[in-house]
Amino acid sequence: MRQVLTILWDSYRLLAAKKLFWIVLFLTVLIAMMYASIGFTPQGISMLFGAYEINNDIIVEGSMFADYFYMMIFTNYLVPWWLGLFALVLALISVCPVFPDFLKTGSIDVAISKPISRQLLFLVKYLGSLLFVAVQVLVFCVIVFIAHGMRLGAWNFEIFWAVPLLTLVFSLIYSVAVLVAVLTKSTLFSLLVALLVWAVTLSVQWTESLMYKAAYVMPASGISIDVGRGNASKTNQELDANADIVGFYDIVRKAAIPFPKTRDLTYLLKKKVSVRGNDMTMMSAFLADEASASDVREAKATEDYDNRHSTAYIVGSSLGFEVFILGIACWVFVRKDF
Amino acid sequence: MSDVVIDIADARKRYRGGVEALRGVSLQVPKGGIFGLLGPNGAGKSTLVKILMSIVHPNHCAGTMLGAPIGHKPTLAQVGYLPEHARFPEYLRGGEVIRYVAGLSGISRAEACVKTEQLLEMVGMQDWGKQKMGTYSKGMKQRIGLAQALANDPEIVFLDEPTDGVDPKGRLEMRHVLMRMREEGRTVFINSHLLGELEMICDSVAIMDKGEIVQQGTIAQLTEKSRRYELITRGSMSEGLVQRLKEKGFQIRHEMGQDFMIVYESDPEPIQPILDALRGEGVTIVELRELRQSLEELFMESVGAGGVGGSRKGSTPPSLPRKEAIK
Numbered sequence A: 001m002r003q004v005l006t007i008l009w010d011s012y013r014l015l016a017a018k019k020l021f022w023i024v025l026f027l028t029v030l031i032a033m034m035y036a037s038i039g040f041t042p043q044g045i046s047m048l049f050g051a052y053e054i055n056n057d058i059i060v061e062g063s064m065f066a067d068y069f070y071m072m073i074f075t076n077y078l079v080p081w082w083l084g085l086f087a088l089v090l091a092l093i094s095v096c097p098v099f100p101d102f103l104k105t106g107s108i109d110v111a112i113s114k115p116i117s118r119q120l121l122f123l124v125k126y127l128g129s130l131l132f133v134a135v136q137v138l139v140f141c142v143i144v145f146i147a148h149g150m151r152l153g154a155w156n157f158e159i160f161w162a163v164p165l166l167t168l169v170f171s172l173i174y175s176v177a178v179l180v181a182v183l184t185k186s187t188l189f190s191l192l193v194a195l196l197v198w199a200v201t202l203s204v205q206w207t208e209s210l211m212y213k214a215a216y217v218m219p220a221s222g223i224s225i226d227v228g229r230g231n232a233s234k235t236n237q238e239l240d241a242n243a244d245i246v247g248f249y250d251i252v253r254k255a256a257i258p259f260p261k262t263r264d265l266t267y268l269l270k271k272k273v274s275v276r277g278n279d280m281t282m283m284s285a286f287l288a289d290e291a292s293a294s295d296v297r298e299a300k301a302t303e304d305y306d307n308r309h310s311t312a313y314i315v316g317s318s319l320g321f322e323v324f325i326l327g328i329a330c331w332v333f334v335r336k337d338f
Numbered sequence B: 001m002s003d004v005v006i007d008i009a010d011a012r013k014r015y016r017g018g019v020e021a022l023r024g025v026s027l028q029v030p031k032g033g034i035f036g037l038l039g040p041n042g043a044g045k046s047t048l049v050k051i052l053m054s055i056v057h058p059n060h061c062a063g064t065m066l067g068a069p070i071g072h073k074p075t076l077a078q079v080g081y082l083p084e085h086a087r088f089p090e091y092l093r094g095g096e097v098i099r100y101v102a103g104l105s106g107i108s109r110a111e112a113c114v115k116t117e118q119l120l121e122m123v124g125m126q127d128w129g130k131q132k133m134g135t136y137s138k139g140m141k142q143r144i145g146l147a148q149a150l151a152n153d154p155e156i157v158f159l160d161e162p163t164d165g166v167d168p169k170g171r172l173e174m175r176h177v178l179m180r181m182r183e184e185g186r187t188v189f190i191n192s193h194l195l196g197e198l199e200m201i202c203d204s205v206a207i208m209d210k211g212e213i214v215q216q217g218t219i220a221q222l223t224e225k226s227r228r229y230e231l232i233t234r235g236s237m238s239e240g241l242v243q244r245l246k247e248k249g250f251q252i253r254h255e256m257g258q259d260f261m262i263v264y265e266s267d268p269e270p271i272q273p274i275l276d277a278l279r280g281e282g283v284t285i286v287e288l289r290e291l292r293q294s295l296e297e298l299f300m301e302s303v304g305a306g307g308v309g310g311s312r313k314g315s316t317p318p319s320l321p322r323k324e325a326i327k
């Protein structure tokens, strides 16, 4: 235990010595404060602590829509785009050298010659590097949590689901960087390969989600696409799903199984946090009373889209990927002569 | 058994790429002494130590260290190690490096803090313990390297070229630290090229070349066979005596009014009749002294063998120690 704590303490010192960590943390706090500056008045939305006001009929102080809107900014924009993408790239850049440096001759010798198994050493060092992201997301979530509590009176602990989810997303990409680092000891190479794998997994997931929309969401909303003429038309009727597109979607869905679900995991937060008893994927629950039948149908289609994968599938296939990659990396690390 | 702390039998290592670093090394290290492992570059010294430290997997290695099989991780809690080209995290302070290593060995935090202060003082870094490693000079890093190797109160400490970059004062201090460890009954294992330094402190040495141990024993044992006596006399000897001595194979030189006579005998007994004969002729005996090979000569003799053939003929007289040659 003492040894594990020592390795983690070293990881923390390493992290605190990185300038990029503090820069990203500063940006994270800045963005979280911007978010916290959004408030609701009887007339609509106020921004930058009341410096700007936007009038709105339904998103007003005390309404369910305000609650939904506020949480939606967090789950649909800040988490996927800042925490789940830009901050993660910066985190990857600054954490990437950790393993190559650790593996250098003269430095690895000190750690390996201690009464601690190589497997444990590897695992704790890996987990220690995830602190970078975990701390960033935690700080962000604390500010968001307080903002929700103060603005809406809702002390919603589900917000903190973002910490394990985003740390898991980062760990998926980072495991690839670690594998390459163990094989080559090269920082640059491991960063490049990790970014490449990330780009591939993102495009696979984007393709899958777009294909799903084309196959199911659009017909349900009455949108039809004429691929030959290259235009789209919208009717008020629900259309039948196009068999070709559905067939193609099935292929993409199957091809996506072995890939880590970085994007889907980020959006899993929508299922984990709820506003007034309904999680963020339950679109139909947040419709206005006077919503039309087609509005309800579209909401239902979006709901199906958000729930098209089970949590078990998203988490399971991602963990499968991670265990596989880390398993190889650990195996190489244990057998290597340093 | 109890007085051998490291007992290696037939250690073999072939690196990927085909370099045969160890070809069947067997080595015993006695408890409570300073042991030196010598050898030219690439002999396999570091590889041997790395096998003991479980950093390198041997192709074959039987034997024990502190009574446990080699490669047994928990035993390493009683072992300290300063690697070759040691590199410590630049973001840690000197004192923190020592605490980090102590923590990895499972020493409690409170104990590690006390130990850190003692060790910093021991290596003369007490005023620098709060500075980051990144700001240290090479020798200062190496001093911290020695301190961290002692962080867990080890039974055996392995030092792979510990004096690399350390100034003469630091080396002297390092020798004192090592001698203190020996007094405490601990074992010190040093890899080094600096023969003069090893000669000063090592109780026993092994010489390694091309992955094999070529000589092993205490320095006294190893230099025993080169033991010889030198006799310095003043006053003239009769032609007959000179002739007789030369026939017996003694070397006689004449320099600055003195005769230098070298007798190859490891035993002083046979010299006595010569002394009588010299005294009988009225020759003044200025000095009778024992000469031995230095470690450096022993080293050169042991490892030079592979190069030019025939240099290891048993009867070949060892060269004179340098100081005599200079006179």
Ligand SMILES: Nc1ncnc2c1ncn2[C@@H]1O[C@H](COP(=O)(O)OP(=O)(O)OP(=O)(O)O)[C@@H](O)[C@H]1O
Binding pocket: A337, A338, B015, B016, B017, B019, B020, B021, B039, B040, B041, B042, B043, B044, B045, B046, B047, B048, B084
């Ligand atoms: N990781 C490695 N991979 C491949 N070959 C290696 C490795 N480490 C050492 N060697 C080879 O093994 C041989 C012995 O190396 P080692 O470092 O043990 O020598 P050494 O006696 O410590 O030399 P030096 O005095 O220069 O430190 C050398 O020929 C070296 O090239």
Ligand SMILES: [Mg+2]
Binding pocket: B045, B046, B047, B084, B160, B191
């Ligand atoms: Mg070496």
